[in-house]
Amino acid sequence: MNAKVTDRLATLCFILCAAITAGTLFSLLGYIVFQGVSHIDWHFLTADASTFQAGGGIKNQLWNSFYMLLMTMFFSVPLGIAGGIYLAEYARPNKITAFLRSCVEVLASLPSIIVGMFGMLLFVNTFHWGYSVLSGALALTIFNLPVIIRVTEDALAAVARDQKEASFALGATHWQTIRTVLLPAAFPGLLTGIILSVGRVFGESAALLFTAGLSTPNLNFGDWNPMSPQSPINPFRSAETLSVHIWAVNTNGIIPDAKIVAAGSSAVLVIVVLLFNIIARLVGALIEKRWSGK
Amino acid sequence: MASERNELTMPSTGRAARAQHLLKGKTWSDRDLKAKIFIFSAALLIMAATVALTVFLIVKGLHSFLIDGISVIEMFVAGEWNPNANPPSFGALPLLFGSFAVTLLSVAIATPIALGTAIFMTEIAKKRGQKLMRPVMELLVGIPSVVYGFIGLTVIVPFIRDHLGGIGFGLLAAGIVLGIMILPTVTTVAADAFQSVPNHLREASLALGATRWQTIYRVVVPAALPSVLTAVILGMARAFGEALAVQMVIGNTAQIPHSLTEPAATLTTMITSSLGETTYGSLQNDALWSLGLILLAMSYLFILVIRFLSYRRRSS
Numbered sequence: 001m002n003a004k005v006t007d008r009l010a011t012l013c014f015i016l017c018a019a020i021t022a023g024t025l026f027s028l029l030g031y032i033v034f035q036g037v038s039h040i041d042w043h044f045l046t047a048d049a050s051t052f053q054a055g056g057g058i059k060n061q062l063w064n065s066f067y068m069l070l071m072t073m074f075f076s077v078p079l080g081i082a083g084g085i086y087l088a089e090y091a092r093p094n095k096i097t098a099f100l101r102s103c104v105e106v107l108a109s110l111p112s113i114i115v116g117m118f119g120m121l122l123f124v125n126t127f128h129w130g131y132s133v134l135s136g137a138l139a140l141t142i143f144n145l146p147v148i149i150r151v152t153e154d155a156l157a158a159v160a161r162d163q164k165e166a167s168f169a170l171g172a173t174h175w176q177t178i179r180t181v182l183l184p185a186a187f188p189g190l191l192t193g194i195i196l197s198v199g200r201v202f203g204e205s206a207a208l209l210f211t212a213g214l215s216t217p218n219l220n221f222g223d224w225n226p227m228s229p230q231s232p233i234n235p236f237r238s239a240e241t242l243s244v245h246i247w248a249v250n251t252n253g254i255i256p257d258a259k260i261v262a263a264g265s266s267a268v269l270v271i272v273v274l275l276f277n278i279i280a281r282l283v284g285a286l287i288e289k290r291w292s293g294k
Numbered sequence: 295m296a297s298e299r300n301e302l303t304m305p306s307t308g309r310a311a312r313a314q315h316l317l318k319g320k321t322w323s324d325r326d327l328k329a330k331i332f333i334f335s336a337a338l339l340i341m342a343a344t345v346a347l348t349v350f351l352i353v354k355g356l357h358s359f360l361i362d363g364i365s366v367i368e369m370f371v372a373g374e375w376n377p378n379a380n381p382p383s384f385g386a387l388p389l390l391f392g393s394f395a396v397t398l399l400s401v402a403i404a405t406p407i408a409l410g411t412a413i414f415m416t417e418i419a420k421k422r423g424q425k426l427m428r429p430v431m432e433l434l435v436g437i438p439s440v441v442y443g444f445i446g447l448t449v450i451v452p453f454i455r456d457h458l459g460g461i462g463f464g465l466l467a468a469g470i471v472l473g474i475m476i477l478p479t480v481t482t483v484a485a486d487a488f489q490s491v492p493n494h495l496r497e498a499s500l501a502l503g504a505t506r507w508q509t510i511y512r513v514v515v516p517a518a519l520p521s522v523l524t525a526v527i528l529g530m531a532r533a534f535g536e537a538l539a540v541q542m543v544i545g546n547t548a549q550i551p552h553s554l555t556e557p558a559a560t561l562t563t564m565i566t567s568s569l570g571e572t573t574y575g576s577l578q579n580d581a582l583w584s585l586g587l588i589l590l591a592m593s594y595l596f597i598l599v600i601r602f603l604s605y606r607r608r609s610s
Contacts, residue, residue, distance in 0.1 A: 010507035017410025082336030103344035111535020118347040175326040203438025206537045246440045266441045
């Protein structure tokens with residue numbers, strides 16, 4: 001076999017690998033969406049989940065997912081952006097900075113079930129918040145923080161040095177420069193990164209198993225008093241999210257239509273994650289276009 | 295907002311304007327200080343969270359050895375995990391075996407395809423390959439792990455049961471599910487590694503009359519090898535720590551299986567199935583926290599190895 005034939009064969013192999021990868025993605029998405037979409041209707045989205053009969057919906061799980069997501073973002077976005085600003089702007093090259101960087105790296109690479117176990121130890125058992133929305137949201141904050149920190153640091157580092165120096169030359173203070181020059185310039189990248197992280201948080205389940213629990217009280221959507229035990233916005237009630245629900249109906253569920261509920265829920269979950277992905281791209285491209293004036 | 299903008303474009307020329315700001319107590323140096331305090335406390339909080347996480351899990355994980363009197367040696371050597379038996383046995387060997395087996399299996403499945411895809415993206419179809427495959431990778435990463443588990447449960451497990459025998463649940467199903475899950479991670483990092491190989495190396499090789507394949511396996515791959523290794527270890531770390539997707543397809547039987555199609559269990563699947571079911575503070579529960587400690591230690595080990603590899607890369 002001469003070198004040219006080998007070269008052709010190798011090229012064919014690489015194309016095959018890429019085709020397998022792309023094919024895997026499209027068949028996964030296609031399978032999940034087409035299998036599940038037929039089970040999604042208004043009743044499925046707005047009915048309560050049933051405990052042992054067929055025909056349950058995912059209303060509360062869907063609400064819990066979005067509520068938990070909102071709370072997680074409320075904690076993790078300001079904290080993560082502050083952390084990113086620290087690393088990009090304030091950190092001096094010393095041991096503390098190196099340690100902080102290691103901490104971010106550790107948080108980013110720990111398995112999410114470890115984060116969930118820590119959440120159980122600290123929030124559920126030590127602070128006595130029990131399985132609750134708050135415990136879950138704080139565990140997800142730990143899970144999401146490193147992503148936001150990295151996105152912020154990268155977005156700030158990508159801003160041209162001239163802009164920063166021009167601002168200093170005009171007599172602006174450090175924070176003034178960050179607030180009025182660096183952050184606006186970094187905004188498109190920052191926003192894209194944050195929306196992408198939203199998709200990741202929305203689908204996370206292992207960190208929530210032992211912090212937000214596997215059940216939801218009988219929610220009363222007419223009761224918006226945050227202290228009432230049946231209120232949808234009570235942060236101290238347990239809250240099974242959509243992704244945890246998929247796991248729960250498949251493993252300890254006794255409902256006869258577990259596969260159907262799981263298929264429908266998976267489709268909803270994947271569609272939401274896809275939507276966030278598309279929105280992130282569109283928003284990033286749109287802002288980029290408007291701001292660069294093309 | 296408007297006043298901030300003005301201040302920047304006209305750095306406080308008017309005395310009156312400056313006085314007004316002083317009266318409001320909102321000068322930029324005031325804000326500088328407040329912002330600095332917030333940013334520094336955030337940095338402090340991140341460090342405190344990481345330290346607290348590590349310390350809490352270590353202390354809780356050691357509880358079963360130091361107070362309940364489970365022998366450390368027994369945990370690593372004994373082959374039976376049966377906390378509810380009388381007397382209970384806490385041999386984590388089957389679980390450790392399961393964890394390492396599914397990790398190696400997933401890496402063996404994912405690495406060839408991932409490297410091939412990465413080479414396709416960087417060496418074969420440079421522009422279009424990147425444009426098409428990058429979004430594919432991002433979407434694959436974005437699919438939640440329970441969805442992978444659900445697909446494993448409804449597609450891969452029945453397929454194995456029908457074509458290879460057994461009940462379908464087992465190491466093979468878990469390895470395939472994990473292999474698909476780590477595919478995008480390994481591919482992206484490996485593609486970055488190939489891309490960072492300087493172009494003059496390729497050009498020199500091609501100028502010597504080497505074909506593209508010869509250039510790839512004699513020049514590009516050796517030059518990128520340490521980073522490619524990092525990619526594989528990142529994939530291993532992710533596979534080792536994944537919990538729910540594996541738990542849904544592995545069968546959850548704490549035994550060392552004789553074949554790939556027999557059910558097994560891993561550290562993470564044992565924690566996932568039992569931590570919520572046992573009473574907090576009981577012997578059975580404490581033993582699970584020790585499994586968590588082993589998982590934590592392994593995660594730190596992966597982090598150290600990756601650090602070591604990237605440190606060597608930077609210094610060489």
